[in-house]
Amino acid sequence: MSTRSLLLTGGGLAALIASIAVAVTIGPADISTGDVWAAVAAHLGLGESTLAPLRDGIVWNLRMPRTLLAAVCGAGLAVCGTVMQSLLRNPLADPFVLGVSSGASTGAVAVVVLGVGGGAVSLSAGAFLGALLSFGLVLLLSHTLGGSTDRVVLSGVAAMQLFSALTSFIVLTSADAETTRGVLFWLLGSLTGADWGQVLLCAVVLAVVLVICLGYARTLDAFAFGDEAAAGLGVQVARTRLVLLSLTALLTAALVSCAGAIGFVGLVLPHATRALTGSGHARLLPVTALTGAVFLVWVDTVARTVLDPQEVPVGVVTSLIGVPAFVAILYRGRRRA
């Protein structure tokens, strides 16, 4: 690994740890920074907590998992976006381009509003199944249409429209105002319900997908000049695309089932990170995971404190920040159009 890679990865890691350490100390409950760190240290087996059990619970069972889930989601979305953009040769590709998020919302709504599964299936599980169903449909459709990259993107758009319509239909015909509000909040992307189980699930999926993608780093580089050029460099294009699209869809589904569809992280962060690392995926993937994690930790901190005591869905904040960033990227890239 080059010095530059080490520097970027090390710096990113340090920034992430510092961000998490600061973010957990911020919140509506008035707990001092020292007490928060002592409580976290105690749970990690270092020293004694100075906090009463209730306040200790706020730190360890609310703030910690929420901050960590933000980090994992940010990292995962950024990694998915990076892989999608390379694989589909489309700078506008993001983790939701395969219709995963809209499938997830239909699944969640089916569980919450229609009571599919009779209470045995959670909102998260419903979302996960919906996401995979939607991805399967996109894969089938794009394969039938010939499997080229634009067919994949178009199939994703079609699935997105279909499942959005289904979701709207279910909500409008069956849901009461309160349920609608709850579902909407989740759909916009929110880390409110984060618990340790979700953190663990998403972290494991992220770790597996990231390691495999790093193994494909050179292959992702090979797509720079298109499918034909990649094949000329020894890449089995169809197989690689199927493997990597499935992996990213799986990771996205896991993230969406826990935190809803948090937009723009997967679209914007890879572009921003490329300016730092260059286009080589061996360096880009780990660094983009770190920048995505740091980004979402801070955005979520803003989302849960800025309108205190009310919360803004984190997805709303990422979009508010994301759109100007997106315009900036398009502006920078105009000479390549």
Add this chain to the structure above:
Amino acid sequence: MSSLHADRVVRRIGDKVVVDGVTLTLRPGETVGLLGPNGSGKTTLLRLLSGLLAPSAGVVTLDGRPLTEVGRRSAARRIATVEQHAHTQTELTIRDVVALGRIPHRRAWTPPTAADAEAVTQALLRTGLTDRAGQSWHSLSGGERQRTQIARALAQEPRELLLDEPTNHLDIQHQLDLLELIASLPVTTVIALHDLNLAAMYCDRLLVLRDGRAVTEGTPAEVLTPTLIAQVYGVHAEVTHDSGHPVIRFLRPVAREESPRKGGGTSDASTAR
């Protein structure tokens, strides 16, 4: 004995036969030109030779093994291709592009080795791009981009190099520069060309295609005759010989009852000198 060999290859696309029973044997180190009008099957034949397409009938062999059984990665370590024009939206330097050529040689989860770095350095040196390795791909002219793609192909350390009309869209100086470079490379080269004079100047051997079939094969002097040019391209030409190389001068269509010579002999491909 030949390393890359096409034996009566046929390729159909839908009902259309695009390449129809072409046989081509490559001798180590030679430069073979593929000639023929648009749609004669040059590009498809190159794709069959590189293994990017599988033949509908017949076989392409690499060292005696059918190319379809060799595997994409192994094939890419032997055969490099350069397309008509390469396009990317990714922000890359010349060095980044050349390093792509090492992909078939590299292993997963492993950084580039000293051999990879050396191959990139050599490829840059050979193509005269060393001083400009840090320059952005998007700032390059058409000729420089093709030169970079050839450097990328060389970084693959191929023994066979296949080029599909690499001089299209280039001005004459850059066409000559590029062909001079290609002819000097120590690899077996197959190059599809439109310009008969350039083919005559730089190729050791020519294969002429028409409607997917091989019309004739041989040295430029054997192949490039007025009769063949009329038969394949449907135009009249005069062929003179200059130190062994045929020189083609195209004649205006004779419909106007004028002496062709008086008509000025406009050529769409410039004469060699």
